[in-house]
Amino acid sequence: MFTSKSLTALAIGLGAIASQAKAEKSTFDSDLTWVSKDSSLPKVVIYNARGTILSASKYGRLDNINYGSGPPVTVDHMIGNVTEVLKVAQLAVVSFPVTGGSAGLNSSLYLNITQHANRHLCTEGSDIAGGIMFHGTNTLEETAFGVDLTLNCSKPFVATGAMRPDTYISPDGRSNFFQAVATAVSPDARDRGGLIAFNDRITSIYYSTKSNANTPDTFRSIEQGNVGAFLGGQPYFYFSGPSYPTGRPHFDVTNTTELPAVVVLYGHRKFSLLSPACFQGANSLNRGLRRLAYVRGCCQWCQAAAELYKQGIPVVTVTRSVTGTGMPGIEKGPVFYASYLQGPQARIMLQLAINAGYTLDEIRNLFEAPLRSAIYAPAPNSEWFAEV
Numbered sequence: 001m002f003t004s005k006s007l008t009a010l011a012i013g014l015g016a017i018a019s020q021a022k023a024e025k026s027t028f029d030s031d032l033t034w035v036s037k038d039s040s041l042p043k044v045v046i047y048n049a050r051g052t053i054l055s056a057s058k059y060g061r062l063d064n065i066n067y068g069s070g071p072p073v074t075v076d077h078m079i080g081n082v083t084e085v086l087k088v089a090q091l092a093v094v095s096f097p098v099t100g101g102s103a104g105l106n107s108s109l110y111l112n113i114t115q116h117a118n119r120h121l122c123t124e125g126s127d128i129a130g131g132i133m134f135h136g137t138n139t140l141e142e143t144a145f146g147v148d149l150t151l152n153c154s155k156p157f158v159a160t161g162a163m164r165p166d167t168y169i170s171p172d173g174r175s176n177f178f179q180a181v182a183t184a185v186s187p188d189a190r191d192r193g194g195l196i197a198f199n200d201r202i203t204s205i206y207y208s209t210k211s212n213a214n215t216p217d218t219f220r221s222i223e224q225g226n227v228g229a230f231l232g233g234q235p236y237f238y239f240s241g242p243s244y245p246t247g248r249p250h251f252d253v254t255n256t257t258e259l260p261a262v263v264v265l266y267g268h269r270k271f272s273l274l275s276p277a278c279f280q281g282a283n284s285l286n287r288g289l290r291r292l293a294y295v296r297g298c299c300q301w302c303q304a305a306a307e308l309y310k311q312g313i314p315v316v317t318v319t320r321s322v323t324g325t326g327m328p329g330i331e332k333g334p335v336f337y338a339s340y341l342q343g344p345q346a347r348i349m350l351q352l353a354i355n356a357g358y359t360l361d362e363i364r365n366l367f368e369a370p371l372r373s374a375i376y377a378p379a380p381n382s383e384w385f386a387e388v
Helices: 004-012 015-023 075-081 083-087 107-122 140-148 173-184 276-286 302-310 343-355 360-376 379-384
Strands: 043-048 090-095 128-134 157-160 195-198 201-204 228-231 234-237 263-266 293-296 315-318 335-337
Touching: 043 107, 075 083, 075 090, 075 173, 083 090, 083 173, 107 128, 107 140, 128 140, 128 173, 140 157, 140 195, 140 343, 157 173, 173 195, 173 234, 302 315, 315 343, 335 360, 343 360
Parallel strands: 043 090, 043 128, 128 157, 157 195, 263 293, 293 315, 315 335
Antiparallel strands: 195 201, 201 228, 228 234
16 A cells, blocks of 8 residues: 555656656646656646545544544545555646534535636646545535536536445545546536546536435435446446536636525415514625525525515525426516526526626526526417517
């Protein structure tokens, strides 16, 4: 097994070739040190936001509940236990400060990651094949979605993590790590948007959600299906031609350090957008600015939403069902429908749109244009429905 020292020696052991490469570094890789057995292999950057994949337990090899109590696992340790990964790629690591569990993270993390990834992967002349991200699974889909909408090139960005700590009797993180790297170096992974490699499956970040709180088989694109699977450790894509998710936008966050706050409300019977609890939440999150509101669920709050709309505050609704979408009506009203996005993803897209200075109409089109085009634009429907 490679230790941290032996990995450092391995990186230094490239000798004159490594020294020359260091001297010729461009701005896109000036902060990277490569771990390699073969300098001809594709380069992959690991964006390390930790999570269960780098966690350990002091309670033994059957503990997948109280982990995090053991000594933290390093990326060097992970590479040392999955040495096969150095047969498919050269690796560099960029670590981000993360304290506590992933549920406590905010948008500054994915802004930081995407700004690094844009410089490493998307700068003209970059010879880096792709990037992968380690992240805690509770909010992996949110950070990954934020990066997906802000990465300005077609190179693969692959998110992964683990549901079991590295000390478990059969840790899933090691396999997920190898598969994420194998995906990142695959030419077939380009031009598909961000991907999640997890438990022998490849899914689109844009449509993925964590579906189970406990088992390794958790990240799924329930309605849209998997992009591919892993056979013999290598990615197999189900569709030969790459394509991006319908309606996936891009936002430039080059100089962004913080995004607007977004209130998340869960709709239920007798729910009222005008209830004191809602406004207390809005005020505490937005410090009284009431900049915008995001509502999850379908309830009788349209009049309140109309009042917010008059004040320039967009209200986006997401279906409470696990799959499917809310349908925008013929008339364009004060409530915007989030299409097939899950709640956390819709919130992030709304934050990015507000940050980019979108008008209310532009925000509506961002969320609804693909749906309206599909429902109302075809010739038969244009005769049945009023002009929209």
